[in-house]
Amino acid sequence: MNPVSEIITIGDELLIGQTIDTNSAWIGEKMSMIGLPVKRIISISDNPDEIRTFLADSMQRADVVLITGGLGPTNDDRTKTTLAEFFKAELVEDETVLEDILHLLKLRNFPLSALNRAQALVPDNCRVVHNPQGTAPGMWWDKDGTVVVSMPGVPFEMKAIMETSVLPWLQDQFKTPIILHKTIMTIGLGESNLASMLEDWEKALPSNFTLAYLPSPGMVKVRISGTGDSEDVLKSTMAGLTESLVEIAKDYFYGFDDISLEELVGHLLTKNHLSLSTAESCTGGNIARLVTRIPGSSAYFKGSIVAYANEIKMKYLDVSQKMLSEYGAVSRNVVEQMAKSCLLHFKTDFSIATSGIAGPDGGSIFKPVGTTWIAIASKNGILSQCFQFGEHRERNVVKASQTALNMLRIEILKETIST
Amino acid sequence: MNPVSEIITIGDELLIGQTIDTNSAWIGEKMSMIGLPVKRIISISDNPDEIRTFLADSMQRADVVLITGGLGPTNDDRTKTTLAEFFKAELVEDETVLEDILHLLKLRNFPLSALNRAQALVPDNCRVVHNPQGTAPGMWWDKDGTVVVSMPGVPFEMKAIMETSVLPWLQDQFKTPIILHKTIMTIGLGESNLASMLEDWEKALPSNFTLAYLPSPGMVKVRISGTGDSEDVLKSTMAGLTESLVEIAKDYFYGFDDISLEELVGHLLTKNHLSLSTAESCTGGNIARLVTRIPGSSAYFKGSIVAYANEIKMKYLDVSQKMLSEYGAVSRNVVEQMAKSCLLHFKTDFSIATSGIAGPDGGSIFKPVGTTWIAIASKNGILSQCFQFGEHRERNVVKASQTALNMLRIEILKETIST
Structure with a gap:
């Protein structure tokens, strides 16, 4: 049996919706990468009975139990005393920890309070884990074949403790199989539909490989995972599998390893010294926002006209009254004019234009809510296409933005390959 | 004993860190508000043995078990068949569900695949819960004194199912004390700092009332909760407490009951027949995006110039080369010029302008990353202010957008009261 781990997160704030647990996802990724995959995550309140019960259960099942939270200096944090009792330890003052605390307090110009001093008390039978970022140390026990580590719940403190001590110590202690993900x-x-397309491919997977689908509005991430003893063999099998999967899904594939479309488009524009502007109606500035999320985007993104009202389309993007009455604002003619003028006025290599009915109102039989025209313009001409994204306003904007960025990606690739 | 609930989330994506579990926090908040607080959250993989074991455990402890995830159409989702076995049910095709699926696919112009059709199969002894947003229905069992509900893990589908069916059904079924929240x-x-300001007020709370802080970047929601037998008494106490809290925090208070600033500003603009435009540099279109998230915003929002490059500030917003060299793009002069020109060219009653250093690069000793100028213009003149939002690019944009909308809110209130 390969070794596995569990996470126990402690704190009412997770249970009443005050805090979203981002720690577990981070830990899950790191542990899976060192071959000690997390099999269960359990969130409980800061209650001694709960902590004892669920820790005992986890120790039965897992080789590593990582506990986060409940180590703050205030009275509602009772994890340390409960763990000391559980492991039949006395709390004793640790000089190194006290020094760490004094050092940190000095940096922040705070005096040493009784509550801070109490944080230097540690169970006398644990391995103390240095906290480079805070006053609460981590604690490591190795008991009945299971490693139990308790860490503070503050994300940057937990991450520092994991990276400097816990992850390397675990790798030392466990002989784990190699796991690769793509x-x-x-x-x-x-x-x-993607799953139908990949059905035969999936059935032919080697037994040490698995496939998972991770959908979000408009997009699906597909993840291949493989386990084995030889990294070289795994890597070469993974490369072959990745290639054949991409070949089957090539009309929908755009990139690897969680890259976003705005990041990918940013790379392509930077690499080819190209610039971008947008003329947005239904997306309301969302494409500009996505593009400018990427650090360094000012190198290729000049700006945007958000033309929500028709008069703005006319004033800044040369859309005529005649065009609006004849074809309507949501039409090929209007969206192409928007893209063309945007390219011209902003003097960019590419422009994106959108015009659609985001909803909930404004739809008709001929143009129902969700109808969206998208155009991409460049010196080589204009490409435009009409989509039907559905009934949900916010998702229409998300899907229109992603689709536009994807159309831009394809155009950049075409034009930079052909030149 | 008051009834309690547990959440079981199913899916490898949570365990390997591909997805952060935001569902549980949302459910935790909603369940605590109807008096069925979540006591434990358990995340497991999509493995039949795991599902059976942990569901049986949860049913021993809790009155309500809410299961999310594992209901997709693909082969890696095995929750439905496992639950059918667990509850000794046969899977039968449900006509209503099939109709829902056909309707949704038609809207999206997708054909009915075998995998989609399989989503209409439901266990024959559960109460089928309509999914208004997707093809996988929810399932409700009431067995040995515990309600078990299985829902898809896609957040908007889960939320729609909870709001339209599960929360009201649970309130019907459980006799919980009356709980009011504000x-x-x-x-x-x-x-x-807010907590320090409210410390004495909180200490004086009646014993059946509690206070919770729910922070997000730049904002803090404060929730008062009261439990009791008489709704009238609770309501009147709540009204008094709310009034006194708002009085203490009046410089920071902007609204009630989860209203967003963009929604509130939308109400104010609509009510007073006023219009808005934005000229955005560092916020990159994010304010326009927030404003246009609100259905009906086309009635008051005309559009935006996203002037990311200086040449766009010059071309469209009359910022001069001299001004840029003398004061820099991130300056009072430039942001006021942007707001003034935007108001003039878009012919709106109000305009917002932003110019700042979002980071990670571009900062200096005099203007570190996070330095942000915001201006609000109207026929009565221009108000501008400089802020220091910190080092984190994405949070800088969020904080700048919220602060700008809040400044606009205050200006609209001033001008509509004084006229």
């Missing part, structure tokens, strides 16, 4: 990003096909 | 929205003060 994530393939797709856009434009729903999970079930 | 949420007070604040902006501009951190959690610990």
